[in-house]
Amino acid sequence: MIVVEERIHLGMDDIDSPRGGCTTHFASLLVEYLSTIGAKWIDYPNLVRLNPNIPYRTRGNGAVALRFDIDSSESEGILKWVSEKIVGYIEKSYPNTNPGVIIVKGEISNDVTNFARRALWRALPIELARRILRKHELMHFCVGNGRGLIGALSSIGNQLRNDHTYEFLAYRGLDAIGETRGVNPQSVIEMDKMFSGRLFSNLDPVSGRILVEPRGPDPVLFGLRGEAAGDVIRAADHVQSSQDIDRWMVFRTNQGTNEHLENRLQISRLRPYIAVTVEGRVESQPTMLEGGHVVFKLGDDSGTIECAAYEPSGDFRKTILLLRQGDSIVILAGVRPSSKNHGLTLNVEGLQVREVTEQVEYANPVCPRCDRRMKSAGKQKGFKCANCGHRDAVAEKIATPVSRSLKIGYYLPPLSAQRHLTRPLARIKRRNRGRPDHMVEEWHIP
Numbered sequence: 113m114i115v116v117e118e119r120i121h122l123g124m125d126d127i128d129s130p131r132g133g134c135t136t137h138f139a140s141l142l143v144e145y146l147s148t149i150g151a152k153w154i155d156y157p158n159l160v161r162l163n164p165n166i167p168y169r170t171r172g173n174g175a176v177a178l179r180f181d182i183d184s185s186e187s188e189g190i191l192k193w194v195s196e197k198i199v200g201y202i203e204k205s206y207p208n209t210n211p212g213v214i215i216v217k218g219e220i221s222n223d224v225t226n227f228a229r230r231a232l233w234r235a236l237p238i239e240l241a242r243r244i245l246r247k248h249e250l251m252h253f254c255v256g257n258g259r260g261l262i263g264a265l266s267s268i269g270n271q272l273r274n275d276h277t278y279e280f281l282a283y284r285g286l287d288a289i290g291e292t293r294g295v296n297p298q299s300v301i302e303m304d305k306m307f308s309g310r311l312f313s314n315l316d317p318v319s320g321r322i323l324v325e326p327r328g329p330d331p332v333l334f335g336l337r338g339e340a341a342g343d344v345i346r347a348a349d350h351v352q353s354s355q356d357i358d359r360w361m362v363f364r365t366n367q368g369t370n371e372h373l374e375n376r377l378q379i380s381r382l383r384p385y386i387a388v389t390v391e392g393r394v395e396s397q398p399t400m401l402e403g404g405h406v407v408f409k410l411g412d413d414s415g416t417i418e419c420a421a422y423e424p425s426g427d428f429r430k431t432i433l434l435l436r437q438g439d440s441i442v443i444l445a446g447v448r449p450s451s452k453n454h455g456l457t458l459n460v461e462g463l464q465v466r467e468v469t470e471q472v473e474y475a476n477p478v479c480p481r482c483d484r485r486m487k488s489a490g491k492q493k494g495f496k497c498a499n500c501g502h503r504d505a506v507a508e509k510i511a512t513p514v515s516r517s518l519k520i521g522y523y524l525p526p527l528s529a530q531r532h533l534t535r536p537l538a539r540i541k542r543r544n545r546g547r548p549d550h551m552v553e554e555w556h557i558p
């Protein structure tokens with residue numbers, strides 16, 4: 113019998129809910145199944161993070177694509193297996209779970225690639241995804257309003273060509289979800305030291321807090337981020353937890369790449385929910401509001417907009433407070449829609465200081481006779497010395513430059529407040545381009 117192999121790109125999203133379940137965990141079940149029916153993997157599962165400002169995301173707006181070659185007689189069966197399994201997996205009572213699964217055979221069209229590029233920073237309508245599905249007659253399955261098709265299509269179209277990182281995700285058994293994970297912080301600290309320079313964002317060096325253990329009731333036990341698949345797998349051996357690892361899988365991902373921030377817009381073109389960078393000048397000195405949020409106004413040739421750095425961004429707000437009117441900056445942000453009390457607002461995710469303006473303080477002149485600071489002699493009457501009585505009708509206030517402690521540079525909130533997509537300082541100069549030539553032998557269990 114002649115076996116004809118087909119190349120399959122299978123995208124999925126929204127197979128989760130806040131009370132359990134998770135798209136990546138479901139992907140690991142699917143990888144196990146596909147391996148048993150002869151899938152030849154051409155890439156690690158891709159964990160593609162999309163626009164982090166989308167309001168209906170559960171957590172980090174992640175979708176997953178699997179890429180493999182398989183006997184063409186199997187492809188129809190795959191969608192059937194997935195659709196049956198999903199129905200048993202999701203929480204049907206939760207209205208915000210709208211799974212979508214798509215299969216693309218062979219080449220990925222430009223329509224899909226462009227859609228994926230836009231999903232990184234814009235809010236896209238489901239109808240646009242459906243139009244592409246119809247035009248290219250793509251096999252798909254969805255539940256509820258089908259919103260998961262947006263992420264599913266985007267994960268297929270984003271082949272992580274410009275930069276990528278890896279995440280090792282360890283899962284606990286679904287019956288153990290209500291209990292504490294018990295990841296041992298000391299084991300993470302030691303692991304981080306051991307793999308210094310090859311892992312990132314697993315430990316906050318400032319607070320000492322470990323960042324590998326999620327909080328919610330999802331199946332993830334811990335996740336390790338790094339630059340190479342082999343590193344994250346080896347590093348995982350050193351992490352201790354009170355719960356057992358039920359299964360694990362390595363993902364190639366756009367986490368830590370700033371891929372959502374490749375578009376710069378003028379203020380007048382900003383729209384709700386987009387991820388964007390905006391260049392402009394500080395128009396009002398930042399102030400801290402009750403509750404700890406710091407706000408200021410940014411302006412460019414097209415208009416002005418309010419910017420806000422929130423309380424969880426910690427010491428990053430201290431940097432924002434050093435900004436002064438006229439400073440030239442680039443803001444990395446998500447656009448918050450206007451509300452009753454606020455107009456459109458830039459939620460600040462990062463700051464690049466381009467130029468700091470010279471600031472001056474004005475002081476009264478000093479008396480030439482007795483060296484004391486003079487007082488105003490009245491409106492347009494110059495100054496007089498309260499000590500010796502000297503008067504000077506034409507003297508003016510003296511401008512003295514104030515030294516600025518804010519330096520030109522790139523500033524981010526602490527690691528714990530960064531988005532999955534944010535390029536952390538540890539990766540500023542690092543790029544991992546293209547799909548790896550070969551995959552490590554064991555990248556998922558079982």
Ligand code: ATP
Pocket residue numbers: 125126127128134135136162163166168169170171172173174175208210230231232233234235236237259260261262263264
């Ligand atoms: P988890 O991290 O557990 O996978 P999540 O944060 O990824 O959860 P989802 O429950 O998957 O959140 O919900 C995100 C929803 O938003 C999905 O239905 C996805 O298809 C959709 N979505 C993603 N990006 C966009 C976008 N740019 N425009 C419109 N909808 C989007």
